[in-house]
Amino acid sequence: MNTFGRIFRLTTFGESHGPAIGGIIDGVPPGMPLDISLIQQELDKRRPGANPMTSARREADRVQILSGVMDGVTLGTPIGFVIPNTDARSAAYSEMRSKFRPNHADFTYEAKYGVRDYRGGSRASARETACRVVGGAVALQCLASQGIEVSAFVSGIGERSRCSEHDDFAPLLEEVERAHREGDSVGGVVTCIVNGVAAGIGAPLFAKLHAGLGAAMLSIPGVKGFEYGDGFAASASRGTEQLDIFSTDPSGRVITTTNHSGGIQGGIANGMPITMRIAFKPTPTLLRDLATIDTQGNATTLRARGRHDPCIALRGAAVVKAMAAMTLLDHLLLSQSTRL
């Protein structure tokens, strides 16, 4: 349940208000130079303060690597890591011991486990995504050595959108600020693009590459939807509008002249850029009185405290990038076992 992947595997642990979170990265190819500072750098992108609108929790999020690397080179053995929780203000959450926050996992955790750590989302907190970013940062370095690049950017906030990472972000950020001023939160969309994946990587049937990417993205807290290529727009279009005609580039490599397919056909990469869009819901925590019930089922009200981003999609981009990287590396390694 707490493990992601088949060959390249991330297993994580940790409650948001316990002593630490952390994980184990298994299946890392041996003999690869690993730059720990680049891991920390990816982690910093997801950190409060990296963006003016992300939550004010001031954890340094310093990752400690405990195994799997010697003299800056991977050993092929699992990489264990820990990120201490240094700024866990549990007191802010005491009210949640007996009340369920709307649109959070408090009630469902109680239903599943019969017991829960009520402090700040605990295991269901977005804090666990820091471990994903560590795993993703290791995967990114492996992929880079194979000429594969992963990028992710916020392409929509509320009803504002942009097409490319290079388009102006200010109007989108203004949407976040406006929601924040109004004591509200707002949803967003992250676009992810993977370049350099060779044709033939992926799998058919139940292990389709985009099914794996979809599951990866939908496992991120707050994600409500996933599409690749033309996605939902394809369902509103004609076949003649979706045609990706094959051709060859000057080097003789097979390409398609358009990329409605989003780089994947039949679950297997066709060598074109892999394109995806991931929908994040608005932050469920609202800094206002909300009607809810207590653990006895009685009506009550709850006023969220703690520190919260008004738009989880802002931090989401770093997590999307990490999940894409791990999924791609896993498929890349797995594909090596297809042929003798």
Added chain:
Amino acid sequence: MNTFGRIFRLTTFGESHGPAIGGIIDGVPPGMPLDISLIQQELDKRRPGANPMTSARREADRVQILSGVMDGVTLGTPIGFVIPNTDARSAAYSEMRSKFRPNHADFTYEAKYGVRDYRGGSRASARETACRVVGGAVALQCLASQGIEVSAFVSGIGERSRCSEHDDFAPLLEEVERAHREGDSVGGVVTCIVNGVAAGIGAPLFAKLHAGLGAAMLSIPGVKGFEYGDGFAASASRGTEQLDIFSTDPSGRVITTTNHSGGIQGGIANGMPITMRIAFKPTPTLLRDLATIDTQGNATTLRARGRHDPCIALRGAAVVKAMAAMTLLDHLLLSQSTRL
């Protein structure tokens, strides 16, 4: 790769133009009455002729159950089944031996395996979904015994849509017919609703219930996107518009007064109906001359023959229902191993 699920597992085999397709259903609870005619009935819904616009291939699709059932009751042992391919006109596909059909998996299979059965999509053909429907039909009967019901219907074709299974389908079907008349194909959306899942079913982190549902749906041929609850619309909305306030029904059961969450919070069912939308692309096969390349990379043209639906979403509903049923039953069984 060809196995779906963890406890309730479907493994399938079969090329569209080989002697048979089939599969093995493992993890079926023992002692359950199994009505084979209901399995055949689900299979018939997906059959050509079930819908005026589905393809004309006239296979009876008769499923033969080879094990796992005695005197109409499941044994808990795997159910092996075979569906003979009785109407496989391979001759129609000889041209595809040396040419790649656009928007199909011909090129990517060749890239992955270095060899392929060029006849009619082979393993990448939608024909393999018949096996999913058999697995789903077994799961549906198990779920029904637990009060869980799964429904799926075509809610959009091209730019036409409807909200409920009971709304008029004629305008949508007219879209299909129009595309067909114009030698084109058209995309569609299937909506799936699951009622009766108890709060607490599902899992956190990487095994979230909606991540499993998403992967299941994205593994269906032709699916380009998945969303649950308010999905992509949530990403364009404010937090105050997404609030699902907790309450209790007259029996004291916890409910939410709205269902933007789509029945799942933190990856775990909250007891409300689970709602999903699945985007299908237009049928990639178009009965007209198309530019493409041959296996040597030379430009050529290809004219599809064979029998093809102008809208794969029409048959897709039966497959969506099957995949939802298998995913839910798998999670239901898995959830039983959470507590001692």
Added chain:
Amino acid sequence: MNTFGRIFRLTTFGESHGPAIGGIIDGVPPGMPLDISLIQQELDKRRPGANPMTSARREADRVQILSGVMDGVTLGTPIGFVIPNTDARSAAYSEMRSKFRPNHADFTYEAKYGVRDYRGGSRASARETACRVVGGAVALQCLASQGIEVSAFVSGIGERSRCSEHDDFAPLLEEVERAHREGDSVGGVVTCIVNGVAAGIGAPLFAKLHAGLGAAMLSIPGVKGFEYGDGFAASASRGTEQLDIFSTDPSGRVITTTNHSGGIQGGIANGMPITMRIAFKPTPTLLRDLATIDTQGNATTLRARGRHDPCIALRGAAVVKAMAAMTLLDHLLLSQSTRL
């Protein structure tokens, strides 16, 4: 449960007295010539009549390949196969409906499932091993293409033993005949040797190569023990007696001058022959009156009918060979995903 392997995977179905048994072989490397007659040949070795002392059930055991192969070459897609049950005399087993045979799985199946097919062992019958032999025969051909050879022979019956396949088998067979004459059965040991596995194949920790081989062998009906290299004898010896000193052969390849380790160190092949011994219990079915209980717990007697080998180890060699082949091929493919 009914699936073996991680990359090269066999999933099986079938009761001994249902219409058929069969399976799906997934992860078969594509583009490999596959000789179906060699599969049938391995199956024949396990057949009644192949050995004068094996049971008299006269099934032809004809395997039908339904997918995954075209023009004699593997496609990389799953190979589905069926072996019809043509000689299932269920009547001989009617008494077992209400009585538990000693040393069989009748009671434990009833305890686990609450329902069982009482006819001839059903799913717990040795008949299911025919499917393993089919899977193994495919694996053997893949391994042969890589210069890997697997052999298995009966090295002990009762208290008689032999060291090599080339030693006289007559004294061992005499043990079987003697047991048979006396209305008894007898146990045996199968020795398995794998040559040609390159150093580096295998895995550490929980996926050690010999742990996988051990699990494979212990999953065969009637197996009570597994050892590799010097096995239990090593536990009675000194460290100085177990030393495998490294050296190089004329070609410069690393070898050990002895092979107490059985070709595996730390779970990973060292390039020397892999050697194992597998202990089979005597056939539990005895053609005499036996005290037992009925399904109500009342004391009763039972006299086995049906057809039974007096020594299951005789047929066991073909199954051991198959399981070794599948385990090795799985590890070989998996090992390809270790390095980028």
Added chain:
Amino acid sequence: MNTFGRIFRLTTFGESHGPAIGGIIDGVPPGMPLDISLIQQELDKRRPGANPMTSARREADRVQILSGVMDGVTLGTPIGFVIPNTDARSAAYSEMRSKFRPNHADFTYEAKYGVRDYRGGSRASARETACRVVGGAVALQCLASQGIEVSAFVSGIGERSRCSEHDDFAPLLEEVERAHREGDSVGGVVTCIVNGVAAGIGAPLFAKLHAGLGAAMLSIPGVKGFEYGDGFAASASRGTEQLDIFSTDPSGRVITTTNHSGGIQGGIANGMPITMRIAFKPTPTLLRDLATIDTQGNATTLRARGRHDPCIALRGAAVVKAMAAMTLLDHLLLSQSTRL
């Protein structure tokens, strides 16, 4: 590779001479009181000094629990733990950088990964078994709550043996001391017994309970063989000597009057004690000059330094107990998903 189990899962990391070893225990049932001091206690049993003949490495082996427990009760979330390496004298191992120790995994790790941490066995060191003991200690507490008890004891050293934990251990220990005095090491056998497993726990075919136990035991460093029930002795016996006749005890529970089967029939527990024997080879490290080769393949000699037990079976009992506990709990939880 570094994960054990399906529902109750242990994933571990750590080299013997890195900063720490540790792991993640997933699938722990929620709401269970967990006594951390009992975990430390199991860990201490495996520690140097617990036995006069175990190696002199003086690590406190203090386990730090980082998650999954609140107020002494399990949350159902993963338990992350770390055991710092406090006494890692790497200098003693510098010679091994360029030489392969006989009967160790140095050469095979190099062959598999192309790179290795040469210090003290690293990942292949018996030190990793401390993590197994932690996982086992958690499992033992879960099992105890269900009335299941696991015991393991050294039943053989060299050619000396004993039948029960209560028999005199002095003659066996004398064997160890004698080997030690002679600059040698010696092998041993551990016997493991599990009481209280209900009939019906386990699985058929490839997931047989004893196949899982065998794989678990064979994954322990130094184990060369596994048998259950009468094991290899059964292969030398007659069917009439192996009969376990069914009966009922005064409470009406089904029992067998003997237990040659070792508590398992057809892979499923029959309610009788589960009995196993595990063969450990002699410690491969000998404190004398040994012929070997260097990483270039040249002949050389190597004299082991560092601290080493003359008999790994002594510490092995604690690890056997841990692996048995985890395997049983995993099967117990998994069995709950058999029936709806």
